[in-house]
Amino acid sequence: MSVNAPDDRIVVMAEDLTVQLGGLPVLRGVSLTVHQGEAVALLGGNGSGKSTLVRSLLRLTPIERGRVELFGTEQSQFTQWSRIGYVPQRSPVGLSRAKVKEVVGSGRLGRRRPFLPASAADRAAVRAALETVRLADRADDELTHLSGGQQQRVLIARALVGEPELLVLDEPTAGVDLEHQQILADVLATLLDRGLAVLVVLHEVGPLSPLIHRAVVLREGRVIHDGTLPEALHSHVDDLHEYEPPLRAHWLDGAVAPDDHRSGGER
Numbered sequence: 001m002s003v004n005a006p007d008d009r010i011v012v013m014a015e016d017l018t019v020q021l022g023g024l025p026v027l028r029g030v031s032l033t034v035h036q037g038e039a040v041a042l043l044g045g046n047g048s049g050k051s052t053l054v055r056s057l058l059r060l061t062p063i064e065r066g067r068v069e070l071f072g073t074e075q076s077q078f079t080q081w082s083r084i085g086y087v088p089q090r091s092p093v094g095l096s097r098a099k100v101k102e103v104v105g106s107g108r109l110g111r112r113r114p115f116l117p118a119s120a121a122d123r124a125a126v127r128a129a130l131e132t133v134r135l136a137d138r139a140d141d142e143l144t145h146l147s148g149g150q151q152q153r154v155l156i157a158r159a160l161v162g163e164p165e166l167l168v169l170d171e172p173t174a175g176v177d178l179e180h181q182q183i184l185a186d187v188l189a190t191l192l193d194r195g196l197a198v199l200v201v202l203h204e205v206g207p208l209s210p211l212i213h214r215a216v217v218l219r220e221g222r223v224i225h226d227g228t229l230p231e232a233l234h235s236h237v238d239d240l241h242e243y244e245p246p247l248r249a250h251w252l253d254g255a256v257a258p259d260d261h262r263s264g265g266e267r
Ligand SMILES: Nc1ncnc2c1ncn2[C@@H]1O[C@H](COP(=O)(O)OP(=O)(O)OP(=O)(O)O)[C@@H](O)[C@H]1O
Pocket: 021, 022, 026, 044, 045, 046, 047, 048, 049, 050, 051, 052, 053, 245, 246, 247
């Protein structure tokens, strides 16, 4: 699995971020950079602030103090959101009748001409994204007919179809078996070879380990490690062991989704 070295261009720069939720501090002075071509893993125990950090970088959660630059532009001035693909934590809710190609195609809406059907370029982009995640043969299947690991790859294809330069993934391996984690690792290796930057929240690094250039570990909303993955695993093993799958789950818009929507009516 060969991965190019990152280059000097900074894709994400966060400085001294402080975020409060429900009146409580969730991030306390967090700084982080991601370079073009770099894979950064965001690690830490339950509730350490990983998802909040990702969401505040993407302007989905308001920042109390500090600043974020995306591709060299102050976040408040940034408008080129198609340069970023975001895969939130997977949830069982919604889109249950949608076909794989429709889910992936929805990631293209930002690039589509308004009120016109998908163009040949849109359809080709959907095909290419599904080929990248190795699911081209499942385009016409319903999303729910796929395994959890395959659904995760559909969501990655959805994030890729807009042709982003930065891919942000929140726990893509949660609940995914080892075989599918390995496929995911191969997909991410392909993307890194193409020069994408990857920021990935993980609780277990597993087959993704060889891809990770840098690991950032959070504890109680603070960065306690920003360095190599082996150092992180050696020095902060306790932070990485206390993990249970989150109860809360974001769907495509990051909304909170209670479990009882599982069999429910969002069609
Ligand atoms: N909307 C909210 N209102 C109030 N508190 C919140 C909200 N969202 C998250 N929190 C709290 O903020 C803290 C950090 O949550 P966050 O989801 O960022 O952690 P995490 O490291 O991603 O955890 P996990 O691994 O469990 O997903 C937690 O204590 C959580 O309960």
